[in-house]
Amino acid sequence: MAMEISIDFVEWLGPDISSSVLMLLDDPADLVRISRVSRSWRRFVIGNGFCKKLCLRICSEASDFTRVMETTSLQTSETGSSSIAEWRKLEREHRVYSYLSYCIVSPTEKRNCILQSISASSTDNFPDESIENTLEPSDQVNMRPSYWSSEGQRDLGVPETLTYRLLSKLCIIREIKIRPFEAYFQYGNPIYSAKYVRFRMGRSRLSSKASIKSEGQAGGDNYEWFYISPEFPMSQKNILQSFKLPRPVLCIGGILQIELLGRVQVQEMDGLYYICVCHVKGLGHPLTPQLDVEFMEAEHEMILKHLPEACDHKSSWRGFRERIRHLRAQRGWHHPFVNTLLGAVDAESDDDDDDDDDNDDVRVL
Missing domain, CATH: 2.60.120.260 (Galactose-binding domain-like)
Incomplete structure (x- = not known):
């Protein structure tokens, strides 16, 4: 019985040719699949930041972000050697930019x-x-x-x-x-x-x-x-x-x-x-609530924030609430029905603020 021979194509082709091949991909899902083939392939994809490079290639506006941040229920410690901290940063960018790329290229209902x-x-x-x-x-x-x-x-x-x-x-x-x-x-x-x-x-x-x-x-x-x-x-x-x-x-x-x-x-x-x-x-x-942006004026930073466990069950109500408030401010609406509705809206707003405080930490998927 012949012995099956397995070849690591990344190692066989070498880093330069392998990088050239992966840079031709235009679907973030392909890069994510490749990163799951083996540990060596994962380190190669993440270490070279292919998901971030793809995201910047299909969406040049993403290059304006100075850094990314994840808010998770299971926070990992940032202590350790500089090489470990750098690897965790690359992993974080891999997750966030692969998700952002997916949001950009996926056929979502407009x-x-x-x-x-x-x-x-x-x-x-x-x-x-x-x-x-x-x-x-x-x-x-x-x-x-x-x-x-x-x-x-x-x-x-x-x-x-x-x-x-x-x-x-x-x-x-x-x-x-x-x-x-x-x-x-x-x-x-x-x-x-x-x-x-x-x-x-x-x-x-x-x-x-x-x-x-x-x-x-x-x-x-x-x-x-x-x-x-x-x-x-x-x-x-x-x-x-x-x-x-x-x-x-x-x-x-x-x-x-x-x-x-x-x-x-x-x-x-x-x-x-x-x-x-x-x-x-x-x-x-x-893209909310899974993605958000924070502008740090003093530090001249624009942070892309990823909340992978965030839930969108209140976004429609919040948008409706802001629309009603805006109409009343612009047109001076004081109809009894509108005032009654806004009373309920203000009560809901208090609940939303409490929920946001409770959900500051969510887990990475």
């Missing part, structure tokens, strides 16, 4: 990730034509037109921006949808679209405790953008137009800004050019 509006660069008639109207899918609400309108300009090149907060500080955004507004109450039903659109994603430099009003007044210097898209042409059509990004984008900081470039429609009554938007969607999926 949802609207816009939570609330922040500000518009200009508004013609506030509050009737405010940015808040772009969160409504219909062009009519309570028998009245629902849209945002810029101020009129004689210069066709004056741009406008619409800025929104997303569902979480980490979201994968794949597609933006915008519906220009058709002024059905004006002669000829003019459509006030832009000529081009561009998208920025990043974070607000203001404190997380800043009020909606103060953030709405924030200028361009108060935002840090980690991604800027190419320009997309916009059609002068009354439809929800889709702008698919060249690749899935990791929005770090939870801020989406839409730049509306170029004006095409003049208003007959004053001879000025306007841009009007009926509805906006940012399609993708949030």
Whole structure:
């Protein structure tokens, strides 16, 4: 009976050729499977940081993270030799970046990730034509037109921006949808679209405790953008137009800004050019609660946090709660039903804070 001969291909090919082969892989699941073949293969994959390299290759925004952190119920001691500490750091990066890569490339059902509006660069008639109207899918609400309108300009090149907060500080955004507004109450039903659109994603430099009003007044210097898209042409059509990004984008900081470039429609009554938007969607999926980001301003650090045991059973309620609070702050809602609902929301908020304190430590999967 012939003896079966087994060959360690990593050792047989050598580290350089093996690295070249593994760098060709574009699925994080393949790297994870390879790391489980044997101890030597695991050390080779983790030691060379292939999962992190793949993540940075498919998502350049991830390169802005200065370090990663895991919050687990079973914490490992960081004491020991420098080589042991370095190996634990590499293992941690392997787990976190392989999971982030999976979130980016996996075919997840898309949802609207816009939570609330922040500000518009200009508004013609506030509050009737405010940015808040772009969160409504219909062009009519309570028998009245629902849209945002810029101020009129004689210069066709004056741009406008619409800025929104997303569902979480980490979201994968794949597609933006915008519906220009058709002024059905004006002669000829003019459509006030832009000529081009561009998208920025990043974070607000203001404190997380800043009020909606103060953030709405924030200028361009108060935002840090980690991604800027190419320009997309916009059609002068009354439809929800889709702008698919060249690749899935990791929005770090939870801020989406839409730049509306170029004006095409003049208003007959004053001879000025306007841009009007009926509805906006940012399609993708949030990464919370398993992934989060923390900005350490004093240390100039941006930490990617992994909570592998975190549960998402309250995220929908939290998003709904913040939406209701925002609407009341923006529109001054004091309807008895809304006040009753917010009473329940505030009670739930206290419970959430307690739960968050109790779940500071979760276990690594």
